[in-house]
Amino acid sequence: MKLQLALDLVNIPEAIAVVEEVQSYIDIVEIGTPVVINEGLHAVKAIKDAFPSLQVLADLKIMDAGAYEVLKASEAGADIITVLGATDDSTIKGAVEEARKHGKQILVDMINIRNLEQRAREVDALGVDYICVHTGYDLQAAGENSFEQLRVIKSVVKQAKTAIAGGIKLATLPEVIAASPDLVIVGGGITGHANKAEAAAQMKQLIAAR
Numbered sequence: 001m002k003l004q005l006a007l008d009l010v011n012i013p014e015a016i017a018v019v020e021e022v023q024s025y026i027d028i029v030e031i032g033t034p035v036v037i038n039e040g041l042h043a044v045k046a047i048k049d050a051f052p053s054l055q056v057l058a059d060l061k062i063m064d065a066g067a068y069e070v071l072k073a074s075e076a077g078a079d080i081i082t083v084l085g086a087t088d089d090s091t092i093k094g095a096v097e098e099a100r101k102h103g104k105q106i107l108v109d110m111i112n113i114r115n116l117e118q119r120a121r122e123v124d125a126l127g128v129d130y131i132c133v134h135t136g137y138d139l140q141a142a143g144e145n146s147f148e149q150l151r152v153i154k155s156v157v158k159q160a161k162t163a164i165a166g167g168i169k170l171a172t173l174p175e176v177i178a179a180s181p182d183l184v185i186v187g188g189g190i191t192g193h194a195n196k197a198e199a200a201a202q203m204k205q206l207i208a209a210r
């Protein structure tokens, strides 16, 4: 089980500073959608250049032009690129084909998918690398999480790895770990702490002890 740090509310120098603090405890650094909107794919390149041994995920949440956007993220140094499960199969197929050409991986974000079980089966058949359940900021504010959704995709996904994101904290991590996702994505649960290294270290320890 891998731990991914999601960086959403920082600029490039702040992102580098946070990763410097926690790099020993994480496997993947996510350049979050708000960072890509503010800084562009330069943020992906800056983090990959600064931390070549970490995998970098570009959270583009691709909805169209899958192949082209995966190409651009790959050129910037992303190892994993996100596509939305809500989009058309042709976009996901284009993204997967392009990713394969560059040795990259595709994570499909199932945020706001209503027919989760059926869509997870369909997306799994498209050869993606990860299928991720995700409660976004706006629904987190309404008290929701994706723990039950994780159990749903775990029961139907055969080929892809499974992932979960959205509001995961140290206190809720044991429940997540019990469901055995391949990847746990944590943003504010680490970046919101005064001592980010300590928070990340405790999470890494819980994952290692499972």
Ligand SMILES: O=C([C@H](O)CO)[C@H](O)[C@H](O)COP(=O)(O)O
Pocket (backbone or CB within 6 Å): 006, 007, 008, 030, 032, 033, 034, 059, 135, 136, 137, 165, 166, 167, 168, 185, 186, 187, 188, 189
């Ligand atoms: O993908 C995310 C969100 O949609 C903003 O772009 C976050 O990276 C993801 O939710 C993880 O962050 P936390 O919810 O703060 O753990």
